[in-house]
Amino acid sequence: MNTNKTKRIVVVGNGMVGYKFCEKLLSRIESQAESHFDYQVTVFGEEPRAAYDRVHLSSYFEGKSADDLLLAPVSWYEENAISLYLSDPVVAIDREARTVRSHHGHVVDYDYLVLATGSGAFVPPISGVEKEGVFVYRTIEDLEMMDLYAKRARKGAVIGGGLLGLEAAKALLDLGMFEAHVVEFAPRLMPRQIDAAGSDLLKNQLEELGLHVHLSKSTREITGEDCIDGLQFEDGEKLDVDMLVISAGIRPRDELARHAGLETHPRGGIVVNERLQTTDPAIYAIGECALAHHMIYGLVAPGYEMADVVVTQLMGGEKDFKPYDMSTKLKLIGVDVASFGDPFIEEPACRTIRYENKAKGVYKRINISEDGKHLLGGILIGDAEQYNMLLQACKNKTILPPDAEDLILGLRGGEEAGAGVMSLPDEALICSCEAITKQMLCHEVEVNGQTTIETLKKSTKACTGCGGCTPLVKDLIQGVMKAQGLYVRNIICEHFDYSRQELLDLVKMNDLRTYNTVLDKFGTGDGCETCKPVVASLLASLWNENVLEKGRAPVQDSNDRFLANLQKGGTYSVVPRIPGGEITPEKLIVIGAVAQKYGLYTKITGGQRIDMFGAHLGDLPAIWEELIAAGFESGHAYGKALRTVKSCVGTTWCRYGVQDAVSFAVRVENRYKGLRSPHKLKSAVSGCTRECAEAQSKDFGIIATEKGWNLYVCGNGGTKPQHAQLLATDVDDETCIKLIDRFLMFYIKTAEPLMRTAPWLNKMEGGITYLKAVVVGDVLGIAEELEREIQALINVYECEWKKVVETPELRKQFTHFVNAPAKKDPTIAFEELRGQKRAKEWA
Amino acid sequence: MNLTIEQNDTLTWHLACQASDVPEDGGVCALIEGRQVAIFNFARRVEWYATDNECPHRQQMALSRGMIGSQGGEPKVACPFHKKTFSLQTGKCLSDEEYGINTYAVKVENGLVYVAL
Ligand code: SRM
Numbered sequence A: 001m002n003t004n005k006t007k008r009i010v011v012v013g014n015g016m017v018g019y020k021f022c023e024k025l026l027s028r029i030e031s032q033a034e035s036h037f038d039y040q041v042t043v044f045g046e047e048p049r050a051a052y053d054r055v056h057l058s059s060y061f062e063g064k065s066a067d068d069l070l071l072a073p074v075s076w077y078e079e080n081a082i083s084l085y086l087s088d089p090v091v092a093i094d095r096e097a098r099t100v101r102s103h104h105g106h107v108v109d110y111d112y113l114v115l116a117t118g119s120g121a122f123v124p125p126i127s128g129v130e131k132e133g134v135f136v137y138r139t140i141e142d143l144e145m146m147d148l149y150a151k152r153a154r155k156g157a158v159i160g161g162g163l164l165g166l167e168a169a170k171a172l173l174d175l176g177m178f179e180a181h182v183v184e185f186a187p188r189l190m191p192r193q194i195d196a197a198g199s200d201l202l203k204n205q206l207e208e209l210g211l212h213v214h215l216s217k218s219t220r221e222i223t224g225e226d227c228i229d230g231l232q233f234e235d236g237e238k239l240d241v242d243m244l245v246i247s248a249g250i251r252p253r254d255e256l257a258r259h260a261g262l263e264t265h266p267r268g269g270i271v272v273n274e275r276l277q278t279t280d281p282a283i284y285a286i287g288e289c290a291l292a293h294h295m296i297y298g299l300v301a302p303g304y305e306m307a308d309v310v311v312t313q314l315m316g317g318e319k320d321f322k323p324y325d326m327s328t329k330l331k332l333i334g335v336d337v338a339s340f341g342d343p344f345i346e347e348p349a350c351r352t353i354r355y356e357n358k359a360k361g362v363y364k365r366i367n368i369s370e371d372g373k374h375l376l377g378g379i380l381i382g383d384a385e386q387y388n389m390l391l392q393a394c395k396n397k398t399i400l401p402p403d404a405e406d407l408i409l410g411l412r413g414g415e416e417a418g419a420g421v422m423s424l425p426d427e428a429l430i431c432s433c434e435a436i437t438k439q440m441l442c443h444e445v446e447v448n449g450q451t452t453i454e455t456l457k458k459s460t461k462a463c464t465g466c467g468g469c470t471p472l473v474k475d476l477i478q479g480v481m482k483a484q485g486l487y488v489r490n491i492i493c494e495h496f497d498y499s500r501q502e503l504l505d506l507v508k509m510n511d512l513r514t515y516n517t518v519l520d521k522f523g524t525g526d527g528c529e530t531c532k533p534v535v536a537s538l539l540a541s542l543w544n545e546n547v548l549e550k551g552r553a554p555v556q557d558s559n560d561r562f563l564a565n566l567q568k569g570g571t572y573s574v575v576p577r578i579p580g581g582e583i584t585p586e587k588l589i590v591i592g593a594v595a596q597k598y599g600l601y602t603k604i605t606g607g608q609r610i611d612m613f614g615a616h617l618g619d620l621p622a623i624w625e626e627l628i629a630a631g632f633e634s635g636h637a638y639g640k641a642l643r644t645v646k647s648c649v650g651t652t653w654c655r656y657g658v659q660d661a662v663s664f665a666v667r668v669e670n671r672y673k674g675l676r677s678p679h680k681l682k683s684a685v686s687g688c689t690r691e692c693a694e695a696q697s698k699d700f701g702i703i704a705t706e707k708g709w710n711l712y713v714c715g716n717g718g719t720k721p722q723h724a725q726l727l728a729t730d731v732d733d734e735t736c737i738k739l740i741d742r743f744l745m746f747y748i749k750t751a752e753p754l755m756r757t758a759p760w761l762n763k764m765e766g767g768i769t770y771l772k773a774v775v776v777g778d779v780l781g782i783a784e785e786l787e788r789e790i791q792a793l794i795n796v797y798e799c800e801w802k803k804v805v806e807t808p809e810l811r812k813q814f815t816h817f818v819n820a821p822a823k824k825d826p827t828i829a830f831e832e833l834r835g836q837k838r839a840k841e842w843a
Numbered sequence B: 001m002n003l004t005i006e007q008n009d010t011l012t013w014h015l016a017c018q019a020s021d022v023p024e025d026g027g028v029c030a031l032i033e034g035r036q037v038a039i040f041n042f043a044r045r046v047e048w049y050a051t052d053n054e055c056p057h058r059q060q061m062a063l064s065r066g067m068i069g070s071q072g073g074e075p076k077v078a079c080p081f082h083k084k085t086f087s088l089q090t091g092k093c094l095s096d097e098e099y100g101i102n103t104y105a106v107k108v109e110n111g112l113v114y115v116a117l
């Protein structure tokens, strides 16, 4: 090694990484003002021009000039005293003498030699590759030649459906080909980056853009005299093309190193250690020519990192090249494609969440560790906006939120309505009664065009059992229709061409109070079992008048019609309100006595109260008369209304309690009892963070803190459970009530029929952030109005059962036989069960 | 008050109830000759219908408590149990072909409702 202070560095290859090496070296020297060493840098480039942006090579066809693509003009090298030889490849290395010799005969000494020779296109040994009209896609010269040849070509093809092949295919389209084909050997596109589902979607997108994609196709021969005229495939098929780009992979340019006796890999690549030294420690290899950690990094980012590693060492520092993340995000023919971490890991080694929206051309997949804590990898196609966030979460092993699907659905907004159920896996059981999976339903909607609940019921039997799956099925229909690009407006039914929200506003503005006036003014036909309960519900939500008066009884849903839950066998259940689950022994005795007298089966419910089953229709008024006399009120167990506010004992008894949960639960339940809403409402109050009342599974849940209450909203049990989200922290009693007022009224006014608060939030554009802004921050300026409206409903509350018991015309409706009021339905039958009676099995 | 009026050889009209006993756009169940018959006062269309009260799906005696309405103009009733819907004109199940119910002729005279069995 020479003994003077000047280090002589020779760089072979002036591609992207070779250039980056120079740039980093210079900036490092500049920042080290007191540098002890001088550097003398010589660069040899084989191409006729200085390093350019190969990554954006295709933009050459979109009008960029070769100069536009330059990473730095030739003058930059001069200004920085870098000797640059272009069109002059290095042909030999003398490791003894530490010199390199170029094609033009320049011999230059080095102390350190950096090989950045990149790679060339790999051309498989297909017969006919030498024919005119066959190209590779790597350099500006390749592009110039393609440009010329394309003038006499009409049909083009690319062999290779990887990242580069698709770029080349785009180039063919840009060159004005009438037809552009992609021929891929593997069964999917971009096999290194994306999975089969992603490939399917990408394929659709590309085909829409005019590409023809052929998968699982291997080419036997390139046919034609001197010029190509077609491709002959192994399966016997032929494709007529007059231009071909081969993009079947890359082949590292390791020939120079091999001749110099450096270790190279049989399948290509200069073998380097962690410091990126070749088997000769004075010689480094970086970029696409280097085989580090047993692999060629065919992307520019790891190449740049390699440049940094070598520069750091030359400047006296220490740095190793670590296995580099091959995550990529790119735009292919206008389609975002990203792949990060381990995109392919499969269940059961992980949990996979997929979301697909064909119309929008969006496919997202994330793989989550088995314990749900970390993101392992994923694929984004069509919309890669969340790429960076996800990449970060993946690289940094961030602990994920409990609802990991939020990661790809983002703030789940209106646009993506139905994303919740659409993100479920195909095999998800939607209707458990009839064992019908999401896939079966989607198929019906997609292929057989069954786009209403009615027709789906016929063709699949979904929703015909307990009906609990109906909302999910509705979401699925909408999801699939949206995915097919069909516009879905949530109108109520054939009789009302309005959404629930629109109709609610109209009914309110016009002060309508019966179903018939609403139908006359805003509907057509005679109504049905869909719109009747919807209108009934919004009338109740708007005016809170007795649901059975003014001809409203026949439009109530089955349970509301008789203010009781209709049971198997035709009997009804009776559930008196027990606010907060707190009950006196006296009242317990009354329940026992009534149940005994009318022969009712009793059960403690999951909602901290007591249900009495098996009541005859005709007995209901008498039963309620006795309960009301003892101080009970309707529990609205039959209504889309406030059900229970569960409580734990809190400070009343519990040694951990920090607030009086029972008192607050009783207050909350009494405030909102009788409030009718798009779907039922449940609440709970827990006395401390141990959360014994399970408040976080409720539509609104309240959890005591040292300073007050934390208010959670939009939790749900049911078919698709979801935890409630935090709306406000450490609020006092009054603030808490005020926020619940606003929240409930906002929900009542804007949700769709039979939509619980959780799906309502999921569909809300902006999600919890927006909800918070409206309810807490009052961005819409409607808080006062909401509070006023709900107070008006609370002011007119009246126990509806009391009203029925006291009103003979209403009471009269509770008979089985109109012409034999005292007679009970003789078909009702019971069986005996553990000392009580139960409804007889379905016949 | 089971008054019977002779009509022709096949049909017999039975007095079921007073018209005012049947809620507008709603139904009631009458016991006629030991049979449960659902009677509907489709006031919006100024039409009356009568069908079996029993739903053939799970043999529930509940059709009279179902909601009535129309589907593309065809009057129908939805069973309150699992919402299977039946044409009030033909008795045919509109949501599931397998089922059907009997329909009966109804007439209202002098505020009284008669059903022909
Ligand atoms: C009685 C009870 C089961 C029990 O014996 O414990 C019950 C019974 C019924 N539930 Fe429930 N649910 C009962 C607690 C629950 C709970 C637990 C809770 O409230 O803490 C849940 C899950 C929590 C939730 O709602 O988010 C629950 C989720 C449902 C659902 C699914 C709701 C959803 O959002 O998907 C339905 C179906 C519906 O409402 O459409 C339902 C519907 C029903 C109906 C009303 C079905 C019907 O129309 O006949 C059942 C008949 C009740 C009757 O005849 O009185 N029940 N149901 C519970 C009554 C609680 C009460 O005191 O009011």
Ligand SMILES: Cc1cc2nc3c(=O)[nH]c(=O)nc-3n(C[C@H](O)[C@H](O)[C@H](O)COP(=O)(O)OP(=O)(O)OC[C@H]3O[C@@H](n4cnc5c(N)ncnc54)[C@H](O)[C@@H]3O)c2cc1C
Pocket: A012, A013, A014, A015, A016, A017, A018, A019, A044, A045, A046, A047, A054, A055, A056, A057, A058, A088, A089, A090, A091, A116, A117, A118, A119, A137, A138, A139, A164, A167, A253, A256, A286, A287, A288, A289, A297, A298, A299, A300, A301, A303, A330
């Ligand atoms: C069309 C296209 C699109 C791409 N898109 C992306 C993308 O979106 N994202 C991404 O990360 N990567 C992309 N890449 C890959 C990226 O361009 C390469 O990873 C990057 O260029 C590698 O840089 P390099 O310096 O190692 O090799 P190169 O850029 O190939 O440079 C090597 C240079 O060395 C020269 N050379 C070879 N032997 C000698 C010799 N003996 N003497 C002198 N010079 C020699 C070569 O002629 C060449 O100019 C794309 C590549 C192509 C072709």
Ligand code: SF4
Pocket: A466
């Ligand atoms: S009580 Fe609830 S969970 Fe049980 S069968 Fe009925 S609806 Fe289903």
Ligand code: FES
Pocket: B055, B056, B057, B058, B059, B060, B079, B080, B081, B082, B083, B084
């Ligand atoms: S019993 Fe009538 S629909 Fe099931």
